[in-house]
Amino acid sequence: MSKILIIGGAGMIGQKLAHRIAAASINVDVTELVLYDIVDATKPDAAFSVQATSGNIADPEESSRLAAMRPDIVFHLAAIVSGEAEKEFSKGWNINARGSWQLLEALRSEHESSGGSYRPRVVFASSIAVFGGPYPDKIDDDFLCAPQTSYGAQKAMTELLVADYSRKGYIDGFSMRLPTICVRPGKPNLAASSFFSGIIREPLNGQGAILPVSDETRHWHASPRAAARFFTKAATLDTSKLKGRYSLNLPGVSCTVAEQIEALRGIAGNDVVKLIRTEPDEAVKKIVSGWPSNFDPQRAHALGFEGEKDFAEIIRVYMEDDLV
Amino acid sequence: MSKILIIGGAGMIGQKLAHRIAAASINVDVTELVLYDIVDATKPDAAFSVQATSGNIADPEESSRLAAMRPDIVFHLAAIVSGEAEKEFSKGWNINARGSWQLLEALRSEHESSGGSYRPRVVFASSIAVFGGPYPDKIDDDFLCAPQTSYGAQKAMTELLVADYSRKGYIDGFSMRLPTICVRPGKPNLAASSFFSGIIREPLNGQGAILPVSDETRHWHASPRAAARFFTKAATLDTSKLKGRYSLNLPGVSCTVAEQIEALRGIAGNDVVKLIRTEPDEAVKKIVSGWPSNFDPQRAHALGFEGEKDFAEIIRVYMEDDLV
Numbered sequence: 298m299s300k301i302l303i304i305g306g307a308g309m310i311g312q313k314l315a316h317r318i319a320a321a322s323i324n325v326d327v328t329e330l331v332l333y334d335i336v337d338a339t340k341p342d343a344a345f346s347v348q349a350t351s352g353n354i355a356d357p358e359e360s361s362r363l364a365a366m367r368p369d370i371v372f373h374l375a376a377i378v379s380g381e382a383e384k385e386f387s388k389g390w391n392i393n394a395r396g397s398w399q400l401l402e403a404l405r406s407e408h409e410s411s412g413g414s415y416r417p418r419v420v421f422a423s424s425i426a427v428f429g430g431p432y433p434d435k436i437d438d439d440f441l442c443a444p445q446t447s448y449g450a451q452k453a454m455t456e457l458l459v460a461d462y463s464r465k466g467y468i469d470g471f472s473m474r475l476p477t478i479c480v481r482p483g484k485p486n487l488a489a490s491s492f493f494s495g496i497i498r499e500p501l502n503g504q505g506a507i508l509p510v511s512d513e514t515r516h517w518h519a520s521p522r523a524a525a526r527f528f529t530k531a532a533t534l535d536t537s538k539l540k541g542r543y544s545l546n547l548p549g550v551s552c553t554v555a556e557q558i559e560a561l562r563g564i565a566g567n568d569v570v571k572l573i574r575t576e577p578d579e580a581v582k583k584i585v586s587g588w589p590s591n592f593d594p595q596r597a598h599a600l601g602f603e604g605e606k607d608f609a610e611i612i613r614v615y616m617e618d619d620l621v
Numbered sequence: 622m623s624k625i626l627i628i629g630g631a632g633m634i635g636q637k638l639a640h641r642i643a644a645a646s647i648n649v650d651v652t653e654l655v656l657y658d659i660v661d662a663t664k665p666d667a668a669f670s671v672q673a674t675s676g677n678i679a680d681p682e683e684s685s686r687l688a689a690m691r692p693d694i695v696f697h698l699a700a701i702v703s704g705e706a707e708k709e710f711s712k713g714w715n716i717n718a719r720g721s722w723q724l725l726e727a728l729r730s731e732h733e734s735s736g737g738s739y740r741p742r743v744v745f746a747s748s749i750a751v752f753g754g755p756y757p758d759k760i761d762d763d764f765l766c767a768p769q770t771s772y773g774a775q776k777a778m779t780e781l782l783v784a785d786y787s788r789k790g791y792i793d794g795f796s797m798r799l800p801t802i803c804v805r806p807g808k809p810n811l812a813a814s815s816f817f818s819g820i821i822r823e824p825l826n827g828q829g830a831i832l833p834v835s836d837e838t839r840h841w842h843a844s845p846r847a848a849a850r851f852f853t854k855a856a857t858l859d860t861s862k863l864k865g866r867y868s869l870n871l872p873g874v875s876c877t878v879a880e881q882i883e884a885l886r887g888i889a890g891n892d893v894v895k896l897i898r899t900e901p902d903e904a905v906k907k908i909v910s911g912w913p914s915n916f917d918p919q920r921a922h923a924l925g926f927e928g929e930k931d932f933a934e935i936i937r938v939y940m941e942d943d944l945v
Binding site: 386429441454465 | 710753754757762763764765766767768769771774777778781782784785788789865866867868
């Protein structure tokens with residue numbers, strides 16, 4: 298008998314997650330699903346009630362309205378993306394950080410007014426952008442956060458809040474640092490990481506794609522399907538197993554752009570790969586060069602989180618789930 | 622020709638720092654010193670103008686008022702202490718985190734209205750309470766923040782803000798994670814760490830002291846004199862040497878309570894040590910058990926920050942500077 302709220306429910310991961318929940322691929326007896334976003338989300342067919350409602354999470358009244366629904370599980374995926382947060386300093390801090398804080402305050406207020414019985418599971422979508430170089434070969438679970446973008450700082454700040462509100466028992470939450478999600482379906486977005494998907498997706502759709510960085514660039518990837526699975530698993534994770542560390546580095550595939558391209562060649566052939574054109578973009582290179590590229594996510598593995606085994610699998614997931 | 626603002630100027634470290642600046646022990650041509658706190662601070666005699674002004678840093682108008690003074694150097698030391706922040710959740714987040722954010726926003730606003738020429742040095746007093754166990758034997762400069770108190774989370778959040786505002790060039794700041802300051806002069810305070818000073822200070826003043834934890838408890842200490850020196854050094858640090866990592870673990874002395882007591886015995890004798898009475902306090906033990914106890918602060922050493930060499934030196938500094 299659980300009500301689920303997805304904040305950022307119109308976004309790509311939000312939609313994947315909503316469909317996964319609608320397909321009963323979550324170990325929860327769902328009675329209602331609420332999709333919240335800046336625009337009305339598409340509602341999946343489901344055996345339970347699905348609502349879509351829209352608003353701006355930076356508005357404190359919106360947080361109160363959402364918390365008043367007393368969702369049992371809150372998936373918080375809403376954010377403006379890295380490129381936009383870097384260009385629009387105030388907007389980024391207001392939506393990504395202050396908005397998240399207000400949400401947690403509104404949930405705490407419901408916790409208090411319930412006499413302490415209301416204590417929702419909150420799963421916050423954080424990012425590997427919380428890290429900053431120089432990096433070891435593989436980042437372990439004890440490595441510091443030193444974000445080199447405003448987006449990363451805003452994610453790291455929200456992690457601190459989720460951790461402290463959870464530690465105090467106002468919510469039962471934690472943060473998951475998602476790998477870059479690849480291959481994203483649909484169109485390019487403003488995220489500096491957008492090209493990692495574009496160089497696979499556009500060629501597979503017969504379109505040209507621009508590679509703005511060197512093909513030696515190594516990065517850390519998981520598919521949208523893996524991301525949705527991380528969240529449904531997170532809904533019922535025994536959080537006592539986190540032992541007071543409320544942020545998790547999630548599993549992914551570490552590979553270079555060249556390895557991405559070779560995986561694409563193996564699956565789709567040389568003519569498809571020829572659709573990729575290199576066109577260096579210094580702004581994107583600068584942001585991406587500050588990102589981590591390889592992890593040893595032992596805690597997440599021990600808790601049962603699993604990503605893909607190689608980049609070819611990531612391409613096949615895209616072809617199965619999203620290629621029309 | 623520098624105007625210096627100390628936020629938290631009435632506090633113990635704020636006063637030590639003010640006196641150090643008044644004694645010209647700072648490599649800056651000071652023209653004015655402003656001491657800000659919730660109460661009016663005592664003003665040291667100085668060869669330049671010293672003002673004391675009071676207010677609540679959680680009030681946004683106060684941040685604007687302080688920023689409008691356009692201080693060249695801002696030492697931000699204001700906080701409610703760990704024990705109080707743990708008991709009063711909203712008050713702690715409001716003063717320690719939101720207040721700091723408002724201050725940075727006000728400084729950014731002055732930066733913008735100056736056309737970018739105003740870009741103050743901001744030195745934020747953070748704490749080893751940003752860390753959480755389990756710990757390695759010595760914490761290195763790459764170790765994660767996983768605060769286990771609200772106070773620690775608030776300090777870690779402010780660090781993220783100071784870093785991002787600095788990275789964007791609105792301020793020229795960084796954060797220093799101070800060891801526990803010991804021996805604090807004066808009376809016990811609400812900090813859970815208060816006893817580390819009390820067990821030295823009270824006996825040296827002929828008074829009984831309570832030890833609320835096991836004498837095997839290891840901790841990380843620096844004297845008030847070292848703390849003031851850290852800040853005056855920070856005023857003129859070449860921040861480009863931080864290489865995008867805006868938080869520094871500072872040097873200290875790692876020792877157990879038993880070693881503290883033996884150092885006291887060596888300096889002041891057995892009768893003085895006998896004034897310490899063990900009286901376990903589970904609440905204090907729980908907080909302190911989550912704190913780190915030993916560091917390898919290589920970056921701070923490389924930048925020229927130095928603490929004391931052993932706990933006996935820390936006791937002698939207290940006797941020289943504060944024992945009446």
